[in-house]
Amino acid sequence: MAISSSLVISRDSGAPENDAHEATTREEADKISPVLKDDGVLSMIASYYGVCDTTMQRFTCLTKTTKLNVLLEILTSAVEFEQLPVRPGEEELIRSLLMNNERFSFDNPNCTNPHVKANALLQAHFSRQPLSGDLAADQAEVLLTATRLLPAMVDVILCVRWSCLAYRAMKVSQMVTQGMWECDSILLQLPYFTRELAKRCEDNLGGSVMPVYDMMYMVNERRELLGISDAQLSEIAKVCNRIPDIDCYYRLDSEDIRAGEVISLEVILQRNLEGSTEGEPVYAPRYPKAKEEGWWLTVSERNSNRSLAVRRVCIKRRMKKVKLEFDAPAQTGMKDYALELTCDSYMGCDQVHYFSVDVKDTGAPEDEDMRE
Numbered sequence: 001m002a003i004s005s006s007l008v009i010s011r012d013s014g015a016p017e018n019d020a021h022e023a024t025t026r027e028e029a030d031k032i033s034p035v036l037k038d039d040g041v042l043s044m045i046a047s048y049y050g051v052c053d054t055t056m057q058r059f060t061c062l063t064k065t066t067k068l069n070v071l072l073e074i075l076t077s078a079v080e081f082e083q084l085p086v087r088p089g090e091e092e093l094i095r096s097l098l099m100n101n102e103r104f105s106f107d108n109p110n111c112t113n114p115h116v117k118a119n120a121l122l123q124a125h126f127s128r129q130p131l132s133g134d135l136a137a138d139q140a141e142v143l144l145t146a147t148r149l150l151p152a153m154v155d156v157i158l159c160v161r162w163s164c165l166a167y168r169a170m171k172v173s174q175m176v177t178q179g180m181w182e183c184d185s186i187l188l189q190l191p192y193f194t195r196e197l198a199k200r201c202e203d204n205l206g207g208s209v210m211p212v213y214d215m216m217y218m219v220n221e222r223r224e225l226l227g228i229s230d231a232q233l234s235e236i237a238k239v240c241n242r243i244p245d246i247d248c249y250y251r252l253d254s255e256d257i258r259a260g261e262v263i264s265l266e267v268i269l270q271r272n273l274e275g276s277t278e279g280e281p282v283y284a285p286r287y288p289k290a291k292e293e294g295w296w297l298t299v300s301e302r303n304s305n306r307s308l309a310v311r312r313v314c315i316k317r318r319m320k321k322v323k324l325e326f327d328a329p330a331q332t333g334m335k336d337y338a339l340e341l342t343c344d345s346y347m348g349c350d351q352v353h354y355f356s357v358d359v360k361d362t363g364a365p366e367d368e369d370m371r372e
Contacts, residue, residue, distance in 0.1 A: 140288035179286030212348030
């Protein structure tokens with residue numbers, strides 16, 4: 001279940017730049033909190049995912065331009081992390097994790113704060129810093145909790161229709177599952193690949209971007225360069241076959257779309273199962289338990305930050321049919337949209353498809369007669 005995309009609409013004020021009050025209104029429009037204030041949708045999302053109401057309120061601190069580091073801070077501010085223990089002697093270990101992190105650091109972090117510890121353990125996971133003992137056990141709990149919180153965060157963001165920020169939160173779900181940063185090579189999802197080995201391989205490709213489904217071919221062609229044995233190659237091949245290969249087909253239920261009417265888009269998702277009857281669990285050796293992949297299917301206005309429809313789907317078997325509905329704009333003419341399929345577990349599997357709709361004027365009876 002995903003919260004209906006028609007629940008809340010975020011609108012810009014369109015006010016004069018020199019009006020201080022209206023400028024404040026526009027600034028507020030870039031925040032979630034004024035839009036969802038006292039709205040029952042937060043309680044509905046919290047109830048569905050089993051998330052604390054206070055955590056949902058903290059998620060409303062997100063803004064349209066929230067960057068990854070701030071998103072991680074808001075995620076780990078969740079009430080669900082308050083019981084994370086900070087044991088005697090761990091303060092310096094947590095500080096060391098933060099200081100050695102290659103991406104985001106804290107100024108004078110309070111390392112006795114469980115939320116800071118949760119953030120440090122998440123970033124250590126993305127950077128693949130080795131942990132042991134109690135810290136490793138705590139990190140596993142942080143990952144499982146983050147996995148439960150992120151779909152709720154995505155739903156909150158999509159309620160105000162911010163497709164770019166929602167996609168950033170979806171990418172964090174992939175990062176949590178695979179134990180890597182969003183900018184890392186997708187080769188790190190394969191066994192035996194380190195950052196150094198992945199860089200060597202991609203340098204050999206001339207820095208070009210490699211589709212996830214071509215990984216096995218690329219590795220096989222460069223096995224001598226990479227120093228991979230037959231046994232290792234066989235294991236890599238098995239993992240590559242587990243990575244979902246999805247074909248996405250779509251069509252409008254009607255080509256005759258009138259301004260303000262509901263547009264219905266039928267989507268067919270076909271999974272290449274290589275002779276199997278259903279997809280296997282996610283290959284994620286750095287994640288603490290077995291996991292089934294999920295997907296977000298969204299429609300948004302092209303070249304804008306406005307999501308129009310969303311469904312959370314599972315594509316475990318060979319075929320999945322989904323219907324997405326959204327309102328046609330009041331303005332007539334050709335309108336451009338993006339259909340996006342985003343995985344919650346693997347990097348490099350996301351898809352985007354573009355389509356256009358010719359929105360006609362309302363109430364043209366002579367056109368109806370002509371079609372008959």
